[in-house]
Amino acid sequence: MRVLFACYPAHAHFYPFATTAWALQSAGHDVRVATFHGLTNIIAAAGLTPVPLGDPDSIEARFLEDAGLPSAGDEIDRYAQALAIEPHERDAWDVFYQYMLLPCGDYLRPDRPEAAQLVEFTRTWQPDLVIYDPTFPIAAIAAKACGAAQARFLLGPDIYAWSLDRLAAYREQVLAAGLDENPLGSMIKPVAERLGVEMGDDLLYGHWSLDAVSPGLRMPTSAKTVPVRYVPFAGASELPGWLYEKPQRPRVAVSLGVSTRQAYAGSHVRDEAERGENAFEFEANPEVVRLTMLMEALGELDVEVIATLSEGQLAGIPPLPANVRAVHYLPLPQLLPTCTALIHHGGIGTLAAATGAEVPQLIFDTGEAARVVVTVQEDGSIEYAMPDKKVEATWTSTFVMDHGAGERLNHKTQSVEEMRKLIQQVLENQSYRDGARALHDEWLATPGPNDIVPTLEVLTAHHRSR
Template identity: 25%
Template sequence: MAARAAGHHVVIATGAGLTTGLGLETWPIGAANAPFSRGGTAAERAAFFASSAARRTEDLLPRAEAWRPDLIVSDTAEVAGAVAAAATGARHVVHGLGIMPPMVLWNAYALHLDGLLARWGLLSTSVDAARDVTYLDVCPPTLRRQGERIWTNTLDLRPTTVSRGTAPPMRALPHRNTVLARPQSPADAAAILSALRNQPINLLLEADPSSFGPQPANVLIATNFPDAEVLPHCAALISSGGPGVLLPALGHGLPQLILSTEPTAPPEGEITHAGAALTAATPVPAAAEQAVRTHLPRLVEDPDFASAAAWIQVEIAAMSSPEAIVRALTTEGVPALR
C-alpha cells in the first residue's frame, strides 16, 4: 500500500482463488493454498512450501517476463520469487514474516531452490546469491534469534497491519480491563468465551456472531476488530501466536497469552517473548479453556508483562515505516518499481 501511495505500479501474485481485498491488481498463481500444519521438522516444513513452488513458478514466470518488474518482493517461505527475479533480472527483496528462520531451514529450502533454478535453465544464478539480497526484518531486536543469520543485508521494517472493515459499535463496557481474542478455530473461540464470559473482564472475541447466542454486557463478538480501533483500548491479546497477530499487538505494548498447538509448546504457562507473553500448550479446546482461566489473570495483573511488552513497543516504534522502506528501495541505488 505504501508503494502504491508513492505512485508505483504494484501487483500481488498469490494463490489461485485468493484476493488481497485491498484493491490491488492480483495475479493468481499456483493451486489454491492447501492447509498447513505448523508441526514437523524444518525439512518437512520447507518441503511443504517448496512442493508447490514449481507450479507457482510455471504461472509466475511468463507474467513476470512479460511485465519486467524492477523489484520483486517475496516472503521467506516463497522460493518462486527468487526464481522469477533470476529470470527477469529484477532486484529481489525478501520480506520477513516474523523471526528470521534458522540456518537449518535455509539449507532445506536451498535444495528446492537449486532444483528450480536448474529446471528453468538459470544455471548462472547460484543459490548463495539468494542470501545476498536485502531482507526486510519485521522482528524487533529483542525477539531475534541468536546465531548465524541467513540474510545479513537487512533493513528494519516496522510490523503493521492493514485494517479492514470497521469495528462494531463499542458500547460502554462494564469492566476496567479489555482483552481481544483472535482464536485459531471455532472450537477455541467457544473455549475462550466459556472461560471469560462470566469473569470481571471485557472480551472482544473475533468469531462468527451467528454461532453464539446473546451475551452479557462484557462480551462483544464480531468477525473482525480492526487493529487501529481496538488495540489501543486493550490490556492483553489472546491468540495462537502467529507473527501477523503477535507483532502488531506488541507494537501497541500488549502482553499476550499464546494458545499454542505446536508439538514443542510448554505443557504449562511459560513466560516467553522476552517476558511479554505467556505460552501454554492447548492441543484440545478443553486445554485452551483451562489455560485462559489459569493464565489470563496473571498476564493482566502482573505489571512485569506490560513492562516487557512496552519495551518491545519502543523497539518497534524505532523501526522504519513502510513509507520509509519504499523510499529506501526506490531512491537509494535500487531500481524504481514500475
C-alpha cells in the same frame, strides 16, 4: 521503479507486507502483487494491483489430494543428528523441515502453471525489484529470469536462512548420512533450470531480506537484512457500532488466528469438496478443550470479552458465558486499541498487532515440541498428530514474558482457576502495561516502511542485472 511483491496465497502471508507495498506505491513507484488467483480480491481490496496466477477454475495446491505431507519415518531425526542440532534448536529445524518446505513446494510442482506464468510476467513487465514471501520461491526464479533485484520479506524468525546455513556448515556429515545436502535447493533447481534460470544462492537467500521481526525474535544467520517495522494490517471492514462505545468494564480480546481455521477441517471453514483426502483433518475441533477451559475462566471475571472465533472453532463448546461476545471476525488493529489485554495463540502477526496497540498479552503455549508426530498404521496408512500449539508460540510467549508484557497460558498443565488468576494478574498489575509500553517503544524504534524506501531504491540499483 517497478516493484513486484509475491506471496503464498494466504491472508497471513500477504498482510504483513501490505504496508511496505503502500510505502513504495506512495513514493511514486509502480507496484504489483502476484499470487494464486484465489487471493487477488483481497489484494485489490487493500488498494493494490493483483497479478493472478494459476487456472481460475483450480483450487490451491495445498488442498490437492496429492499435496505434500509432513515427512514420515526417521529422516528428520537423521538430519538432526547429522547437523548436531541441540535440544533448544530442535523446534527451529523441525519447523523448517516439516512445515516450511511444504508450502515452498506447492507451486514448484511440474504440473502447476504458476511458476512459468510468473516468469513470463516478469520478462514482459520487467520489474526492477521483486519482494517475496520465502514460502513462494517461484518469485525468486522469476526475479532472476528478468534480471531484477530480489529480496525476501521475513514473516517470522528466519528459519530458512538458519537451516540453510546449518546444512552448508555440516555438508559433509549430511552427505555421509545419505541425505540431501539442501532439500530446499533440490526443490527449486529443476524448476529454475526448466525455465532457463541458473540455480544459485540468490534463489535461496535473495540479494537481501526485509526483516520485520523484533530483534529479540531474530535468529543468527548469514543473510543480509534491512530491518522494517511490522505495521499491523488485517484488511478493512465495516465495524459494529458498539466498538466505538467506551467499554464499561475492562475489555479482553481473544484471538486464535485465522490461518488454522482456514486450513484445517476441524474449523469447518473450507468446503469439504475443496479439500483433498491428504489435507490435515481432525475427528473433532482441536481447540475444544482449550476454549472450554478459557471461557470458564473468563466467565467468572468482571470483564467484557470479545472472542473473534468462527462457528467451526465454537463447535462443541458449551454455551458461552454472559460476558463473552463472539464475533466471526474483527481486524485486530481496530479491536485492540479498545482492549485492556489480548489472549492469543502466539502467532507473529497477532504479536505485532498487540505490540502496536500497547496491549499486554496472554499467549497459549503448551511447551511441547513443534514437530508433527507421524504414525504408520498396520494397513500402511499414515496418521499425522499435529502439536497442540502454534508452531512459534514458544518463541513469542518467551519474548513477551522477557519484556514483562504478559504471561503464558497452558491448558494442559494449568487448571481453570490458575488460568483465571493469571488473566486477572495481567489485567490488574501495572507492570504488564509498562512492559507492553516498552515493547511498543522498541517497535517504534525500528524504521517504518516509508523510512526504508530510499534504502530499497539504492539496493535495487546495485543488485539488478540489466
